[in-house]
Each structure stands twice: as C-alpha cells, then as structure tokens.
Amino acid sequence: GAGVSQSPSNKVTEKGKDVELRCDPISGHTALYWYRQSLGQGLEFLIYFQGNSAPDKSGLPSDRFSAERTGGSVSTLTIQRTQQEDSAVYLCASSLEPYNSPLHFGNGTRLTVT
Amino acid sequence: GEDVEQSLFLSVREGDSSVINCTYTDSSSTYLYWYKQEPGAGLQLLTYIFSNMDMKQDQRLTVLLNKKDKHLSLRIADTQTGDSAIYFCAELNQAGTALIFGKGTTLSVSS
Numbered sequence: 725g726a727g728v729s730q731s732p733s734n735k736v737t738e739k740g741k742d743v744e745l746r747c748d749p750i751s752g753h754t755a756l757y758w759y760r761q762s763l764g765q766g767l768e769f770l771i772y773f774q775g776n777s778a779p780d781k782s783g784l785p786s787d788r789f790s791a792e793r794t795g796g797s798v799s800t801l802t803i804q805r806t807q808q809e810d811s812a813v814y815l816c817a818s819s820l821e822p823y824n825s826p827l828h829f830g831n832g833t834r835l836t837v838t
Numbered sequence: 839g840e841d842v843e844q845s846l847f848l849s850v851r852e853g854d855s856s857v858i859n860c861t862y863t864d865s866s867s868t869y870l871y872w873y874k875q876e877p878g879a880g881l882q883l884l885t886y887i888f889s890n891m892d893m894k895q896d897q898r899l900t901v902l903l904n905k906k907d908k909h910l911s912l913r914i915a916d917t918q919t920g921d922s923a924i925y926f927c928a929e930l931n932q933a934g935t936a937l938i939f940g941k942g943t944t945l946s947v948s949s
Contacts, residue, residue: 728880757936766941767881767926780935815880826871827937829880 726750728830730816736836737806745801745833749818756793757819757827758801760785762812770814773799806837844927844940852949856914860927860940865908867929871937872901872912875924884912884925914945922947 729748737743749756758770769783773793784790788806793799803810813832819825841863850856862870868889873881887894887901887910894901900913914921924944928937 730880759939767939769931769936769938772935774935780933783936817881826883826886827881828883829873831878831880 728816728818728828730814730830730833732833733831734834734836736838739808739837740805742802742804743806743835745803745814745816745835747799747801747816747818747830749797749799749816750828753818753820753828754796755819755821755825756799757817758791758799759815759817760812761815761832765812767815770801803835806835808837811835811837842927842929842938842940844925844943846941847944847946849946849948850917852917852919852947854917856917856921856945856947858912858914858925858927858943858945860910860912862908862910862927862929862938864929864932864938865905866932869930870901870903870910871928872899872910873926873928873939875926875942877923881926917945917947919947919949921945 731746754775756773760768771791772780788804791801813834815832817827817829819827843861869886871886872884874884875881885896887903898915902911924942926942927940931938
C-alpha cells in the first residue's frame with residue numbers, strides 16, 4: 725500500500741515568510757510524528773500526535789513552530805517568520821499504534837530559508 | 839536524558855561483513871531499531887529487536903543486543919555497494935512517544 729507522503733518535497737523561502745509542510749500518513753496509522761534532520765545534527769524529534777489525545781509538543785524548538793492534525797489523518801507543520809537556522813529536512817513518520825510499533829517515514833521536505 | 843551514540847563512518851570492501859555499533863542510555867528501552875537512509879530519501883526501517891532478545895537475524899542482517907552494556911550492533915553479511923547509506927540506531931524515549939536517534943553511521947562500500 726501507499727507509504728507516508730509529504731509535500732512539497734522541496735521548499736525555498738525567504739527569511740521572515742511563513743511555510744506549511746504537509747504529511748499524509750499511512751492509512752490506519754494512529755500515531756504521527758514530525759522530526760527535523762539538520763546537517764551534522766542527526767534527527768531531532770519535534771512533535772507527536774496520537775488519536776484524539778493532546779499532542780506531545782516537547783520537541784518544538786520555538787513558538788514559531790506549530791503543528792496540527794485534522795481528522796486524525798493529515799498533518800501540517802507550520803513555521804512562522806522563518807529563519808535561516810530553520811533550513812533542514814523535515815521528516816514525517818507514522819506508526820500503527822504508539823508504544824513500540826515501528827515508525828514508517830516519508831521522504832521528507834527539504835526546506836531552504838534564504 | 840536519553841542519548842544514542844554511534845560512530846560516524848565505516849568503510850568496507852564489497853563482499854566483506856560490516857558491523858555498525860551503537861550505545862544507548864535508557865535501560866528501560868523495550869525496542870531498539872535500525873533504520874537506513876539512502877541519499878535524498880527518507881528513513882527505511884531495516885529491523886528492530888525487542889529488549890528480551892539477544893539476537894535477531896533477518897537474511898543478511900544480524901542484530902546483537904547486550905543489555906548489560908547497553909550496546910546494540912548491526913552486522914551486514916556480504917556487504918554490497920547498494921548497502922552504502924547512513925544507518926541510524928534508535929531507542930524509544932521514556933515516555934514511549936517517540937524514537938531517539940543516533941547521528942547515524944555513514945557506510946561506504948567500495949568495489
């Protein structure tokens with residue numbers, strides 16, 4: 725079946741603009757995650773959604789970052805007033821259920837802030 | 839806090855075995871994972887091991903877990919050029935809500 729789908733695959737934006745990144749998880753997966761992968765920094769956890777529970781936002785680096793998940797499916801990650809240090813690959817993952825199900829990743833959105 | 843450490847680079851010749859090592863800090867981790875990332879692609883789940891296991895084998899892949907030393911390894915037998923990629927070790931965080939990843943080991947396979 726279809727995997728995790730992310731769009732756009734690449735985004736170039738000017739410093740100070742807002743961006744929205746989209747993630748479409750695998751159908752039936754209840755858990756959804758956002759990670760950020762920066763050069764030399766590895767993978768950084770951003771936020772986690774599980775069903776109708778309140779999301780775990782503990783990884784969001786600043787209040788310019790927010791995410792929502794509508795209808796328990798598609799998620800959007802919004803970065804307001806982008807800064808150059810926000811340039812990274814933003815990866816979305818989903819899993820069948822939380823707590824020990826493997827995460828399946830999308831191919832990511834490469835964000836470049838000029 | 840939780841932390842996962844890996845060596846950054848490994849270079850092998852085609853046909854040799856590759857061993858990628860990882861150490862983790864959270865002794866309560868129930869699952870430990872290996873992911874592979876090829877250039878320009880997302881992370882592909884390779885294999886995972888439950889903490890009550892010492893070893894798991896899946897075709898050319900062998901995962902060894904030493905809980906006492908909090909050490910995890912991934913062995914790739916008969917390494918091929920197509921195995922060239924970045925390999926990430928990951929453990930589940932204490933809240934059970936997300937994976938904590940190492941910085942990744944870049945495996946380079948020469949023919």
